[in-house]
Amino acid sequence: MHTLVLGGIRSGKTALAERLASDTPGSVVYLATATAGDDEMRARIQRHQQQRPPAWGLAEEPLALASVLARYAQTPDAPCILVDCMSLWLSNLLHAGEETFARERQAFSEQVSRYPGELVIVSNEVGLGTIGMDPLTRRFADELGWLNQSLATLSDKVVMSVAGLPMVLKP
Numbered sequence: 001m002h003t004l005v006l007g008g009i010r011s012g013k014t015a016l017a018e019r020l021a022s023d024t025p026g027s028v029v030y031l032a033t034a035t036a037g038d039d040e041m042r043a044r045i046q047r048h049q050q051q052r053p054p055a056w057g058l059a060e061e062p063l064a065l066a067s068v069l070a071r072y073a074q075t076p077d078a079p080c081i082l083v084d085c086m087s088l089w090l091s092n093l094l095h096a097g098e099e100t101f102a103r104e105r106q107a108f109s110e111q112v113s114r115y116p117g118e119l120v121i122v123s124n125e126v127g128l129g130t131i132g133m134d135p136l137t138r139r140f141a142d143e144l145g146w147l148n149q150s151l152a153t154l155s156d157k158v159v160m161s162v163a164g165l166p167m168v169l170k171p
Helices: 013-022 039-051 065-073 086-096 098-114 135-154
Strands: 002-007 028-032 057-060 080-084 119-124 157-162 165-170
Touching: 002 013, 002 135, 013 028, 013 080, 013 119, 013 157, 028 065, 065 080, 065 098, 086 098, 086 119, 086 135, 098 135, 119 135
Parallel strands: 002 119, 002 157, 028 057, 028 080, 080 119
Antiparallel strands: 157 165
């Protein structure tokens, strides 16, 4: 089963995704897209690492998520992969250039549709706020909205976290 977990900032989406991943049989790999660009982000990453179960695996990849999914798909018992999060990944892609953006986004969608194990994918919902004032902010919101729509189509279940409460959107 593939599950997309949406929510706003500090909505509880990661905690919900971690609970969903914990409930799956077999092993779990946390696929982190964040990079530690400053002290605050390093502290966030460290907090997330300390909260995760010690038995979980970790893969850190800011751009090539498809290659990570492809690698784990070939293991005898494909683990549950918790991908956290699409908004950071999309930001990384937008800063990597148009060619990388197009290639990696397409490859990730293809690997999501093929992945034989459980997937729990975390993404911010940015479509409920105001329209950004600058072109990059508007592009980010547009691209993340389109990515979320695509992932919702590829997912068996879609859940939105609001104030720490799960709202099932699909099925």
